[in-house]
Amino acid sequence: MLGLWWRGLASLRARSLLSVAAIALGVALGFGVQLLHGVAVEEMSLAVVRLSGDADLSVTGPRMGLPEGLYGRLAALPEVAAASPVLQGEVRLQGHPGHFPLLGLDAFQAQAVQPRLVGRPRERLDLLRGDRVFITPALAAELGEHTEGTLRLQQGLAYRELRVAGEIAGAAPGERLLVVDIAAAQQLFHRFGYLSAVHLRLAPGVSAPEFARRLQAELPPGVEVGSPAAAGQRQAALSRAYRVNLQVLALVSLFTGGLLVFSTQALSVLARRPQLALLRVLGLPAKRLLVLVLAEGAGLGVLGSALGLLAGWLLAAALLWRFGAGLGNASLSGTGSLPWPEPWSALVFLLLGTAAAAAGSLAPALEAARMEPGRALKAGDEQRMLAPLQHPLPGLAALAVAVLLLTLPPLGGLPIFAYAAIALLLLGSIVLLPRALAATLAFLPGHGGVPERLSLAQLRAAPGPAGIGLAALVASVALAVSMAVMVDSFRDSLAEWLEVVLPADLYLRLGEGADGSFLDSLAQRRLAGLPGVARVEFLRTTQILLDHTHPPVTLLARDFPSDRPQAHLPLVSGFTPPGPGEQALFISEYVADVFALRVGDRVKLPLPLAGLPFRVAGVWRDYARQGGALVLDRAVYARLAGDTDATEARLWGRPGVSAALLAAQVRECLGSLPSQGELVEPGELRSFSLRLFDRTFAVTYALEAAAILIGLAGLSGSLAAQVLARRREFALLRHLGLRRGQVLRMLTSGTALVTGFGLALGCLLGLLVSLILVHVVNRQSFHWSMDLHVPWAGLALFLAVLLGSALATAAWAGRQALGREVLRSVRED
Amino acid sequence: MLLMILVLLLARPALAVDFPPVRPGAALTFPRDHGAHPAYRTEWWYLTGMVEGPDGRTLGVQLTFFRSRTGLQEDNPSAFAPAQLLFAHAAIADAATGRLLAEQRSARAGVGLAQVSQADLDVTLGGWFLRRSGQVLLARAQAQAFSLDLQLVPAAPLLAQGRAGFSRKGPVLTQASWYYSWPQLTVRGTLQRAGRSVAVEGRAWLDHEWSSALLDPRAVGWDWLGVNLVDGGALMLFQIRSGDGSRLWAGGAWRDAGGSTRVFQPGEVEFTVRRRWRSPRTRLEYPVALRVRVPGLVLELQPLMDDQELDARASTGTIYWEGLVRALRQGQAGGWGYLELTGYGGRLNL
DSSP, rough: OOHHHHHHHTTHHHHHHHHHHHHHHHHHHHHHHHHHHHHHHHHHHHHHHHTOOOOOSEEOOTTTOETTHHHHHHSSSSEEEEEEEEEEEEEEEEEEEEEEEEEEOHHHHHHHHHHHSOOSSSGGGGGTTEEEEOOOOHHHHHHHTTTEEEEEEETTTEEEEEEEEEEESSTTTTTEHHHHHHHHHHHHHHHHEESSEEEEEEEOOOOOOHHHHHHHHHHOOEEEEOOOOHHHHHHHHHHHHHHHHHHHHHHHHHHHHHHHHHHHHHHHHHHHHHHHHHHHHOOHHHHHHHHHHHHHHHHHHHHHHHHHHHHHHHHHHHHHHOOOOOTTTOOOOOOOOOOOHHHHHHHHHHHHHHHHHHHHHHHHHHHHHHHHHHTTTSTTTTHHHHHGGGGSSHHHHHHHHHHTTSSSSBBTTBBBHHHHHHHHHHHHHHHHHHHHHHHHHHHHHSSHHHHHHHHHHHHHOOOOOHHHHHHHHHHHHHHHHHHHHHHHHHHHHHHHHHHHHSSSSSSEESSSSSOOBBBOOOHHHHHHHHHTEEEEEEEEEEEEEETTTTOEEEEEEOOOOOTTGGGTSSSSSOOOOOOOOEEEEEEEHHHHTTTTTTTTTOHHHHHHHTOEEEEEEEEEOOOOOOOOOEEEHHHHHHHHHHHOBEEEEEEEEEEOOOOHHHHHHHHTTTTTTOTTTTTOOHHHHHHHHHOOOOOHTHHHHHHHHHHHHHHHHHHHHHHHHHHHHHHHHHHHHHHHOOOOHHHHHHHHHHHHHHHHHHHHHHHHHHHHHHHHHHIIIHHHOOOOOOOOOOOHHHHHHHHHHHHHHHHHHHHHHHHHHHHSSHHHHHHHH | OOOHHHHHHHOOOOOOOOOOOOTOEEEEETGGSSSOOTTTTTTEEEEEEEEEEETOEEEEEEEEEEEEEEEEETTOOOOOOOOOEEEEEEEEEETTSSSSSEEEEEEESSSSSSESSSSSSSETTTTEEEEEEEEEEEEEOSSSSSEEEEEESSSSOOEEEEEEEEEEOOSTSSSSEEEEEEEEEEEEEEEEEEEEEEEEEEEEEEEEEEEOOOOOTTTEEEEEEEEHHHSSSSEEEEEEEESSEEEEEEEEEOTTTTEEEEEEGGGGGEEEEEEEETTTOOOEEEEEEEEETTEEEEEEEEEESSEEEEEEETTTTTEEEEEEEEETTTTEEEEEEOOOOOOOOSSOOO
């Protein structure tokens, strides 16, 4: 009996493979993203925990640091057994690309808190010398430098030579770190008076959480006390929105996979209806038939999920090797290797994939079990199968709930409700699909020749199979269109934004992530005095902690005509000048959303900017800094923070001075431009930024392409199956006297009608979903706005290709179906 | 008189730093000279004493602060620049314990928890301090195993060592230090051990010495003694030894009960070993019982207990013996003092 079953199934293997591929894609994506994110979070928390050694608590400041006077106060507290001040940063090394983490330590204090990080030189005093550096074994191997060798570290515009005094033997395997004396680090980074953190070991009997609470109340704003692990977690939170969005995309592709399984199974149950009925007649109980069909779907799911797990691991490994764990997201970077996945997370994705496939075959299985074997053995019974799907209420309810969900705020900073709305929108539309198709068909006038009218009549009488095939098509078209519109809107808005934020002729950028790179006041004066320079603006980038629960935000201190900021900042709000005695602060949309600030609000900034009252004078759009950014006048910043260094210079040439000439003058003026200082023209910067954007969205593009391919293959597969299933009908029509060409015309016009309907609906749904993505999901997860931009030409091409391939498939399958002997087909009946 | 340790610590070539030499002729001025002299290479405040608790048991207490100019990163404006380092040792000697309770601190001076004044005696290191407050000196050290909190009231004037504070340390004239002692300090305070606090009182001695000079290159160590005599007098003696055990230099001063002070030439000071003790930990041998003789005075020195070895390898990199000794004068109780024995084979491991 099962042999009969298997033979029926075997003919459907090609289409089953597609279902397997769709499930595999969803699982691979979800699992790969999960793995990569795990690596990134692990690395960041581990790095933070390693650097804080055996500390019970860490007191950390914003990126610009906490005032060093705090160290003495902390060390003197009776609850504190030992306090170790550190200054952390990234440094560039001559002759080695990239930047390297550097830690300034006080060896005396570190000995008690982070002894693992204290070097073991031959001469103890080397621990205190400003021209000595200790490196971890991993870094020594990477740089090819060993004890007694020298490294040249960038300091301002020059390099400073340090001798390697020893290795940090206690470093973890693979840990990359340079360690210098803390005074030398302050000098190197030009951060006199500041520390990154003070790590504390508490006296015996002191409760760390309780003491942390008491201490926090006494610390200046922006300075935070917590367990070392918490600091790592806070860093990792930055990537959460990005990861969740990718995970949701993976779920959507699983959903599409489930729909493909549904259409495969439904059509296969339809095609095997006589066989299944025969099985029932031969004595197979209805329940076992239900289980068998469900098991078929689940089997496809298990196979797809297993392949997906493997593919996901490979995908993660490949992406890690190519881009690092940040997945092209610049705020995250990792260099670690991919660990073996934890069994439970693999199991979760295996179950998800299997569940999606099983859910897809639930309706067909129920129907197969419910059919009356006697009737099903006869032809023409297929329509009954789809009767349960025709009730409109569930679909309409789903759509209504979707609309309601869109009005809800984000949950835990994530657009969970918006995603649920998208899911319900798709689901509701698909449930209503057969009904909508029927209504559309009923509405169409019956013009045209005999074949067209015949095809319309056929579809009106039996829309079920066509509707089933459409579900997966509509879902994948909607997904593809919405992604295309969202990415295009984003890219277009980014390109416009770049035009506004890059007005100068030439940019000199230093300290891209490296703290030792800056322009001091002398270098600034020399640049401003160049003969070719009409105007120069300097910019200082640093970071501050606005409150304890959010990661630090970027602070941009700019030379800034504060009376006319619209010309220099892409403001999305109006400009409201601050009152007398107040300083203007321009906040990015992220800061406005996350810190609930509006134009006109008063803001008290943490140290070292605590001295003056600030007022929000405008909200600006910022695509560059995901963690939020503030802009203020550099003169105000310099006065409050006592920091006149700059990390970027924007130069405007005099009339007739080309960017190239300007660049030459800057090079000459600075003597030798440090090899890692960048001198870029805005055109380069724009294309660099867009390249970065494309890299970030590479994963998305790949996903989109795969989804479209699977949707297309699914469409072709189900079309071919439907056409072949209608052999008897074609034979009858031929028998009744229709010409072969007429039958083919009937077939293609029917296919064009149904596919066109599916594409239109998918496109409409896709546009709706893209609106949700642009205005709700993006805003809620990244806190930036964008202007909707629909790539009409691209979409039209995409839809035309889909329609064309559908028609080609139908024509090919029709020829196959008509190629058989007509009489044999009639006899089959 | 712990010159040795820091001199050896800092005896490194190629430091492009000018340390002022110690020259005779200048006069000490107070309270300025109670404070730090950061231009000099090294400096210490060395407080030792004998105290008794309510049970009549005799204990030794010691609290020392060292300052050291490293010559490192002096051009770095950072407050953390390690140009000046501070070290501190605290120890309690109790015959019932059988060995020293000791602890050390070290930090760079200037930022946060390590400060030293240049105006008066006021040196702080991580909650430990020694400072002058009016006519009283205050000393506190809170270690893990013990803590001491003492008030010291001078019962006698300062004793400038050598020639008005100019103290020669070797055959070459530049081998010298600025050096004064403050003997016969009346001590009151509390000692805390194992959570038990006892009130104590007794007599203490403060040395303050600063210098830039290196010891003679042949020197390997020295013996130093400071005794508060029961008659109200005070005796300080030292000798500097070479590697072959011979004496390179010696000196000292005795202020008698009447207040007249006699300063000794190298030939007038005699140390005789009466008994040696071998440390079970380091296998080093120290002459813990000595007879010292100067014109007009002979003292037999007996340690409160044999094991008063101090292992300071973690901070200054040295091991030496530093302990409370009973001084017998013609068989009678002559006073209590501190004896320091350095350079007895403990290889300096920096």
